[in-house]
Amino acid sequence: MAQKEDILKRIIGHAKEYGFVFPSSEIYDGLSATYDYGPYGIELKQNIRRYWWEAMVRMHDHIVGLESAIFMHPTVWKASGHVDAFNDPLIDNKDSKKRYRADVLLEEHIEKIRGKQQKEIQKAAKRFGEAFDEATYRTTNDRVIGYQEQIDDIKNKMAGYLAAGDFTALRQLIVDLEIACPISGSRNWTEVRQFNLMFSTELGSVSGEAATIYLRPETAQGSYVNFLNVQKSSRQKIPFGIAQTGKAFRNEIIARQFIFRMREFEQMELQFFVRPGTEMEWFEYWKAFRMRWHRALDLPEESYRFHDHIKLAHYANAATDIEFDFPMGFKELEGIHSRTDFDLKAHEAHSGKKLQYFDPELNESYTPYVVETAIGLDRMFLAILSAAYTEETLADGSERVVLNIPRWLAPIQIAILPLVKKDGLPEMAKSLFNTLKLDFSCQYDEKDAIGKRYRRQDAIGTPYCITIDHDSLEDGQVTLRERDGMTQQRMAIEELPAFLHDKLHLSALLSRLLD
Secondary structure (H helix, E strand, O other), X not given: OHHHHHHHHHHHHHHHHOOOEEEOOHHHOOOOOOEEEOHHHHHHHHHHHHHHHHHHHHOOOOEEEOOOOOEOOHHHHHHHOHHHHOEXXXXXXXXXXOEEEHHHHHHHHHHHHHHHHHHXXXXXXHHHXXXXXXXXXXXXXXXXXHHHHHHHHHHHHHHHHHHHOOHHHHHHHHHHOOOOOOOOOOOOEOOOEEEEOOOEEEEOOOOOOOEEEXXXXXXXXXXXXXXXXXXXXXXXXXXXXXXXXXXXXXXXXXXXXXXXXXXXXXXXXXXXXXXOOOHHHHHHHHHHHHHHHHXXXXXOHHHEEEEEOOOOOOOOOEEEEEEEEEOOEEEEEEEEEEEEOHHHHHHHHHHOOOOOEEEOOOOEEEOOEEEEEEEEHHHHHHHHHHHHEEEEEOOOOOEEEEEOOOOOOOOOOEEEEEOOOOOOHHHXXXXXXXXXXXXXXXXXXXXOOXXXXXXXXXXXXXXXEEXXXXXXXXXXXXXXXXXXXXXXXXXXXXXXXXXXXXXXXHHHXXXXXXX
């Protein structure tokens, strides 16, 4: 773990040095768990958002978009359950004075046991070679079975205690498992307490006359209260979806691990309205599609896994997470939930307004069920940065840091580099730059030796560098350098647009999602 934590520190340093992410208000010593996205960071973030939007809205004719307000009527959050139930079970270590989520401490302990189990399986796989049958080994090896029994026992107890709100038993489980504070190493724990995560503020100009409202903790409720507005105005029939991206706010007591957990963050959410009884079919569809969306980016396949929820939220009848192997281990990246009809019925009850759909095929009205997919844009940004950050020692003994960002999402896709700043090379390079920038994210750079410029582009993740040299003036060809393998080839200028379109255009990525 220490090595992975060191990698996270290096990623944070690289992100700041090369203009991806800065600590917010840094000249005033910063503000905890808030960050600003720099010139390359905002481009990467925009590209991730665009990929999500195009895949979800443009590629599905039964999904439309919405941008709802951050401020909503306070009764919205009463109806949704956030006022009464949006809490984290927190526990403090008396020696380190650090605060933790009790359920996260237990889940991390489970992951340590799972790691021991996986080591046993890997050793057996190495010992038996091609004859190894993992499924059989998991059900016959006493040590592997023992680890699984420990995992299942902890998961079942935790689920039961959380469902019952038995925080005394939850604390005792942490004590019985001898879980120690990662900072102090001690097991001197306080009682477990609940803490509501919503930010409150006042709407109004006069203190005492103002109404208490909340910064939204999620974008989903805007889709529910606008369900009929969107359905009728867009003439959609069930099943159909409402997609949103936007800021959400949670007063996270334990906000750490860089941009993984922040108090101000951005979500990309789909609320998909379906006929009751068909929700599990759509739940499986969206599980498969969302994983296909992730894997189309060619990030390491072993970095993803599904994780079914131990404790279902009050609104759900099925829920799973897509987890990613961040530098701090496997953590939630995206959630897929079957929310039943809880939200629409809750808003009906609190507003007194009907939120039903008349189904012409059944000739009846009903309250639709909802399947939700929700991904954190900031977490997706960190997942890409984590997978992309690579330190390499080259054949000549030199080193380079390269960001192997998926080429369709790279902040700068093409760097145009004249070999020298004279002899007509800058003019030719700028002409090419002005042509390609209409279709791609390009950067013109003529400062420093060509090798240094290559390294700088590697560090920000630019997939292709195009170098204009003296021969280019004679034969109309340029040198195209590829980031990952550092291979170079000569190519005629007129061939570049088609070649680069096939490699870099978002449509090439979206085509991977077609059935």
